[in-house]
Amino acid sequence: MASTNPIFSDFTPSEHWSGHQAASSERMSLSGVLHKTAILLALFTASAACSWIEVGLFQHRGKSTALVLVLVFLAISLGGFILVRITVSMKQRSPITAPIYALLQGSVVGALSVGMDQRYPGIAIRAVGLTIAICFCLLGAYRFGLIKVTESFNKKLAVALSGVIIYYLVSFALAVTGGHTISMITGGMLGILISMIIVVIAGMGLISNFDLAAQCSKERFPKYMEWYAAMGLLIALVWLYLETLDLLSKSRKAAGQ
16 A cells, blocks of 8 residues: 555555454544544644634734744744654554644644734635635545545656655745745746645545545554554645645735735
8 A cells, every 4th residue: 555645655454463353443443543533633723723822922022032933833843743753663652643743733834824814814714614625525526436546546646746845845945045036936827826736636645545544444453553544634634724725825915915
């Protein structure tokens, strides 16, 4: 089984189950994955809300405070990345690392959202609503067989994701070397089109990850792998939200609002 999500990249039954029989209550199930995902989303939302409030309180306290906040959130982002790597290496720790990751990621996304919302009032709640709508539409299409996840699907998705990564790297390099150059790529209708494509890719990635979690739930995985799979789904959902937020911001900017 393969996936573009780092959490699911080596999700193989043989690694986690020795082949002996176990009670069904000790096995991973799709309902368990969805339940754990709901818990992580609740933690993520609570953390994002707290971050939103805290950043709002500190926004008028000068540049030095803003710099401290930026450094803090950069450190939190690095901590989240480290947690992902630890979880991939020690999957049995996922019942602990996944909730912590949700809290850390929520604080960072909350801070980014309030910054966007201050620039474009109301954009954050619209991004949340659009992300939820996209998820329901995609999962509905998957449920009724309109989207079929095959080996060919995942290979094409991996190629598309490689293109997105290259785009991110080029954008970062241009942003460091010259702001005028990056605005030519990411601004205007071209930037909106690129963001729309990335949103589609992020959505397809979510479906691929959900399908893989569903397939793995049929195997003899241990119960703690529900947390592991839920963390992978949270990563996909957060990416989809951030890209949706970016798309809406570019649309508002192009509209002159």
